[in-house]
Amino acid sequence: MSGPLQLEVSDLRVEIASHRGVVCPIDGVSLEIAPGEAVGLVGESGSGKSMTLKSILGLLPPDAKVTSGSVVFDGSDLTRMPHSQLNRVRGRRIGMIFQEPMSALNPVMRVGNQIAEGPRVHLGMTRTQSVERAMDLMRRVGIPEPERRFRAYPHEFSGGMRQRVMIAMALSCDPELILCDEPTTALDVTIQDQILRLLAQLCQESGTSLMFVTHDLPVVAQVCHKVAVMYAGRIVERGTVQEVFTRPMHPYTLGLLRSAPDVDHPGHSLEPIPGSPPSLASPPSGCRFHPRCQFAEDDCKVIDPPLRLIEGDRATACLHYERTLDEIGADT
């Protein structure tokens, strides 16, 4: 990890007040992204991965509040920034790509104008300049015939093309960081492949950092350098993609890896993780994964394990991570 960090999330906590008491979907999440790095955030539904991404840009639903922690981007804390100032970061220095492009795009605005809006508002371009830029971006993300497509509306585009429009919008102001929330989940596999390649190439060319939220581990393996695994509002393991996916140090990561069929290694039986994710209103004592963990000991029920560094960038929140490693070792 060289140079200053692009983004540093530390000890972030988000609370939602509900009629059944305070629910805490994000409970002490820390995350770092270096310039030019692609970091994946994986976990199952309800683990808080999307919520973490939304809280970075202050896009939380109205009843959710950041109660402690900070999100430091270029020296300033985004969670304490007034909206007027945050608006100069959103879309300008941090781009966003959402899962469902049909609901993220304005249905009654021509796609070209939607792409051109950012440069006009944020970079002070004239109309002609911004239109030219939009055409150029459309070409870069692989939208054929930009001159004609410029005047189209989102409904005239296919899912893959809409997602390309989203990418062009995210790139329109040369952001330093792009946040992606399941950008390919709604797409077909051949289109997903096209979009992932495009994202990886564009980020490599321009040195943009990427934060990539998904539930699909192979997608992370294709795009990201580093990965953080979330469970019940916490990060339970962190490291390089290669390390985490081949030598997991948390039983939950192992469970995720073993429950998904691997297209290249058929014939393995699937081993689902027993039980179901805990209620966030009343999480289990100690380690939140212990009721489902095959290696749980008595101390796991009492001690709430913090995320601790093991070697280099590798961190785990498991008291007995050696057992997961042994299990993997016994396998191979």
Place this chain on the structure above:
Amino acid sequence: MSAQAILEATGVQVSFPVGSALGARLRHQQHLLHAVDGVDLAVSRGEALALVGESGSGKSTLARAIAGIQRADRGQIKLDGKVLPAHRRSRADQRRIQMVFQDPYSSLNPRLTVGGMLHELLRVHHVVPRPEVESHTGQLLRMVGLPEDAVHALPRQFSGGQRQRVAIARAIALRPEVLVADEPVSALDVSVQATILNLLQDLQAELGLTLLFISHNLAVVRHLCDRVAVMYMGRIIEVAPTEVLFESPRHPYTAGLLAAIPRMAPGDESGAPAVKGDPPSPLRLPTGCRFRTRCPIAQPVCAEQDPALTVSSTNSEHSAACHFAWTASPANVAETV
């Protein structure tokens, strides 16, 4: 193959009218979208056949036509040698093919308890004598791994995985011969997905079910199914035993589809995508081969002649609909592009 085929579809065609009905009447012609355009398919008893393809390829429509909930315009669906009517099937026929849907949140009646749902089915279809309905319900719940007190619960009290178990219980309650599962695990988290896949596998073995499994997730298909049929724009373009298809695909679309799967081993993302472009509009299909606009090995002949599904000379279970399926190697061609 056809000797022990339990389910046989021949020349099945399903189309939907598009555009306004008034406009159609004024022009004296109705535009039709052929979602399924002449499909032949045979499924053997007890096998698990996967139907894969991208959205809009017609895989769900074909499945619905087979299950009798979507009327086929043309073609024939035979179950055990008996032709099933395209719609208004008798109860006895309905019972033999059952379906599990993708979204367990919308495919269950939110106002009906699990017990209410299953009791009604068992009574209406006379699956078991009336006094045994209750005990049989308990048995069904045990089979799908739900606690017996689930009888009194409403669908909203369950998680997604449990709801899918309820949907499976509902389907197997009628003791069907064929179970059609349309993306049954796509809406589920990966660890829950594993439990449902294991359940389907166990039930299939236990009950001798024939499974028609529709999915876009090729890793799941490779794990679960014996044979795979690949669909593109309303047609089946390749059929083969699972391992044959994954090891040596003969249609360039299949090869591209396989190459596009994200893999756990970090790949080289700088190269060209496996399949270029978007699928064509189903209302303006290309002439000749439907895949030629995206095909890396397309030749002039592909624009003129529509390739038929032809059987391999070396493996009678492998067929593909490409002019070059048995001459060039599309897998190799796709790699070098």
